[in-house]
Amino acid sequence: MHRLSSHYILRRFKITSLFYLLVFLSLPFSVGFFAYGLYADDAAWMQYAGIALGSSLLLKILSVLMAGRVKCPLCMAAPLTNLGCAKHRSAQTLFGSHKLAVATSVLFEGKFRCPYCGETTAMQVRDRDGSRNLR
Secondary structure: OEEEOOHHHHHHHHHHHHHHHHHHHHHHHHHHHHHHHHHHOOHHHHHHHHHHHHHHHHHHHHHHHHHOOOOOOOOOOOOOOOOOOOOOOOOOOEOOEHHHHHHHHHHHOOEEEOOOOOOEEEEEEOOOOOOOOOO
16 A cells, blocks of 8 residues: 655645535535525525535635645546546446545545556555664
8 A cells, every 4th residue: 555755745635635525515505505595585595505606616626726736656647637547447436426436535534546546545644764663
């Protein structure tokens, strides 16, 4: 299992994954708020829909900007972007999305499997001195 090279990259992986999950969750909420606002003829719910849609757009822009900077330590591909490359034969999906599978596994499992090379990476920073703790 591979490890990341610095705490900066680890933090960036977690923040980018969180932004991607928030975008994935906020879009259905904004559609729901909009539909209920039309049904109830309530302007407040339409404002909530606008706020949710605006925040999801802002989070989407931030996640796209940050996703290009996080890379798999083995193949150096960005697993949270759509590169147009062929995926590994055992690449996992969640609701049909490889990025969603990577983002949820980063946040909830503490590791991810790269959809491009198929190797597992732990959300840990590797040792710099090269010594192993043999206890």
